[in-house]
Amino acid sequence: MTTNKRASDFVVGLTVLLVVVVLIASTLWLKQADLGGRTKHITVRSRDVGGVALGNPVVIRGVRAGRVEQIALGDNDWVVLRLGFDREIELPNDPVVLLTASSLFGEWQATVTSRDGVPPDKVLKAAIEEARTSGDTLAGAVLPDIAQLTAVAGRISGDVAQVAERVQVAFDDAAARELRESIRNFAKLSSELARTVNAQSKNLDKISTNVQTGLATINDAATRLNTFSGRVDSATSRGELQTIVTNSQNAARELVQAAQNLKALTDRLDRTESNLASAVARADSVFAKANSRDGTMGLMINDPGLYRQSDSLVRELRSLVADMKKNPKRYINVRVF
Known part of the structure; x- marks a missing residue:
């Protein structure tokens, strides 16, 4: 018993x-107590946590790596979360925490990602920048959940409906007729534009041909200039250009000397001209006096009677000389004692 x-x-x-x-x-x-000390913790602060609750998973690169262990209100309207996960898991570079809805049934999760992986949303990035600290606390922010997106989509659809209603009111039969007329005018304008383009394309072809001809001429001129430059370079290397420059300098000096000699000769010719003018003036004075009837020479030149008498005297002298040659004894009587 x-x-x-x-x-x-x-x-x-x-x-x-x-x-x-x-x-x-x-x-x-x-x-999920940590009996073996294999869990490490990180602190996250955010302005809001959305629908995140204790025990919600922590996801790193799409893999569940831990859970949300604590949620508390901090100073200055901040919400502080403590996340726990395995010590062997490495965090991304420059990590931040995004609090997002993981399904349509109200389940949330904390996603640890790098700052470069944050979606390009200005409000979201501004919230993360505001939550940054200089310590080990990570910055966190809430992504819009499905309900918020649905509400936004509803507002957008309402706005679209209002715009459609206004368009339907504005687009009546008169607007339709005006639109058809505008389309016809646009078709005519397109035809005119096509004809203009075809006409201008021909002009562009001519301009292109002229441009090609001009370019060919420029290329030819450049080739000639290159050849001339080569010749100048060759002449410079052989000293021919220096010889030409020296000869030009010598010729310039000789031209200057010739110009100086010509100037001196011109001065001499000026003085000779002055002397000749003086002599001509004097000769003119002599000729004027000789031409007048006042002097002996003037009478000899201008008196015909004197000329006739002189001619008669000359004839008589000739007759006397002839008679002396014929009868010398009549004029010369030589007696010898």
């Missing part, structure tokens, strides 16, 4: 002990 009682007590005690162990293990499993 006593032995059976002891066996029953032992079974009851063992059962109670097993139940306690199971309860403790279940509690630790439900709380």
